[in-house]
Amino acid sequence: MPLLWLILIVVAIAAVGYVLGRARALQSAGGDSRGLHSLPTFYGANVALKTAVPAFGLLIVWLLVQPIFVNSQISGMIPDTEVEEGSSRSLVMAEVRRTAYGLENAVAQGNITEDAASNANADIAEVTQSLKDAGQIVTSEITQPILLAAQSYRVMNSGGYSVMSIAVILIALAGAVFSWRQTQSEYRARNVVEQGVRVLLLAAASIAILTTVGIVLSLVFNTWEFFKLYPASDFFFGTTWSPSFSGRGGSSxxxxxxxxxxxxxxxxxxxxxxxxxxxxxxxxxxxxxxxxxxxxxxxxxxxxxxxxxxxxxxxxxxxxxxxxxxxxxxxxxxxxxxxxxxxxxxxxxxxxxxxxxxxxxxxxxxxxxxxxxxxxxxxxxxxxxxxxxxxxxxxxxxxxxxxxxxxxxxxxxxxxxxxxxxxxxxxxxxxxxxxxxxxxxxxxxxxxxxxxxxxxxxxxxxxxxxxxxxxxxxxxxxxxxxxxxxxxxx
CATH class of the missing domain: 1.10.3720.10 (MetI-like)
Structure with a gap:
């Protein structure tokens, strides 16, 4: 399921929960809002928050954890013979991901069938040509282990996203039902909603810090990979800039x-x-x-x-x-x-x-x-x-x-x-x-x-x-x- 559709489904469930929660609160007070502890809108907002926040929280965590898990599983499938001298396993994983995304796009554009893209015995030259025909950049030779790892990468990602969609929708429905059943005239909905909004504001304020940390870590890890392949002393004290894309290491x-x-x-x-x-x-x-x-x-x-x-x-x-x-x-x-x-x-x-x-x-x-x-x-x-x-x-x-x-x-x-x-x-x-x-x-x-x-x-x-x-x-x-x-x- 596309991510946008999943988000819209959760938003729709939250919107329906808001209406039903507000209506149930008024019903529990006999139709008179003066008999409620909080305003009717707070009861509706309570249901909407408890529907959307856990669902989107699971969605964000899943999107962060799944790539790490899949990469660790696929990395173990790559034999040591594929890690060339002067390279590293993470760089080989970059080739696997690029090949997997290329296969996905080639299947979507009709340049290759799903069976051919998933066939473990597929012809390497045919797959490479299909990727080129689909406009995917092929910068290095695709070997059989790389192709097998890329196919497994596609399968695990696709299955993970399917399970994620089901889990997110179920969490949203469970949150809506649970909060709807909580809705009674004496329930302190305003206190719960205000505390929840305070937590959301704190999370929003933390995004800038987390984004900065993410940028720095991305730079640090990739810089570390670069210095595994190229001497740091030559980089910091070299007086010549002459890159040459003639293979790993090259003569740059x-x-x-x-x-x-x-x-x-x-x-x-x-x-x-x-x-x-x-x-x-x-x-x-x-x-x-x-x-x-x-x-x-x-x-x-x-x-x-x-x-x-x-x-x-x-x-x-x-x-x-x-x-x-x-x-x-x-x-x-x-x-x-x-x-x-x-x-x-x-x-x-x-x-x-x-x-x-x-x-x-x-x-x-x-x-x-x-x-x-x-x-x-x-x-x-x-x-x-x-x-x-x-x-x-x-x-x-x-x-x-x-x-x-x-x-x-x-x-x-x-x-x-x-x-x-x-x-x-x-x-x-x-x-x-x-x-x-x-x-x-x-x-x-x-x-x-x-x-x-x-x-x-x-x-x-x-x-x-x-x-x-x-x-x-x-x-x-x-x-x-x-x-x-x-x-x-x-």
Missing amino acids: SLGVLPLLWGTLYISIVALLVAVPIGLFAAIYLSEYASPRVRSFAKPMLEVLAGIPTIVYGLFALLTVGPLLLEVFGDDGLGWMKAGTAVMTAGLVMGVMLIPFVSSLSDDIINAVPQAMRDGSYGLGANQSETIRQVVLPAALPGIVGAVLLAASRAIGETMIVVMGAGAAARLSLNPFEAMTTVTAKIVSQLTGDADFASPEALVAFALGMTLFILTLGLNVFALYIVRKYREQYE
Whole structure:
């Protein structure tokens, strides 16, 4: 049963339970709601919650546990001879899953029959060709053990989902019947519902934490698999980035230093553009501009934040790049050879970051108490001296936070870099040369007919982990600055 149908069935049972629970509560009070402990809606909500929450809880747990269980069972079916030297069992399992999903899609599209997809003695070449005809990517040779494991994987997943559907519906019906039978006029439905809603709100608040933990664990495990195949010292200290998809291990040079340098260099250029302009704009809007000018200028400035990054990339490629090439190229100063360069991406990214700095800085400056300004004026300082010596120091923690938020945004940018800075990974101080960043290479490594069991594909997770640690360091530094200066002005 499709997952959407299962969810709709549970929601329908909960809705019917709400109506029946409300009606039973009124019936138990003789049709007079004044004889009930709680409002009729609470009785209906009690039935709906006890129907939906256990069912969806079982659904979520099942969806989390089944892949782990199936993977452990299928992994035991794979002989050690299938685990090549320089590989690992988890990478072979990735091939099994990819083959299983390919068979599922090929059966759905009619490129292969169900009997052929489930036949343990199926011809390997025929199955491989059927997968290719179905548009499924086949990046490595499918062996007989891999095919058998993939077929078992399909059967176990399909059976598990069928059992899950039945169990979820039965739990929903059982919850509806149990809570419906509880519904009496003296039942404290409001207390139960409010406590249940409180638990649901706590669970919703925990989603962000659990999501962060899941992302980190995904990065850590896949990064660990990468370092099993490629030396960590060569990755962190290598000065050459030259991936070559020529099989597991290959002859690739996967040094991260050129990518980190390109990321930091382009981000620095962008911040050199965004921070002064954004900060000066915030000072003008908060301290000098009239209400009429502010009401017009601030929304217009914030429009820059709503422009898609692909549009900025086209602007860098078609406008800023040719303009810089005309000034600094062979017809000008001779410093620039092509329109794609660090300066091109940095300037455009800086324009994109201006509203991040200006808007947040403007809000922080406006939050400085007026009493501090009045005290400065009372001591004889003029407006510029008050801004420089009182307002900005008081607002410094928030301004630092705005700048570091812009820095994190610059480090994570992809489209402007791809279209404006080029794809060359190099260590150079020349801002008029093409370079690339970590995010751009993550995209390129996971795009195309890549073997996702190879170090050239797994390196994307190592790059993502490196980027995560870099941005985490920025956030820790921002927290240190904020705490240090906030104590001074509290």
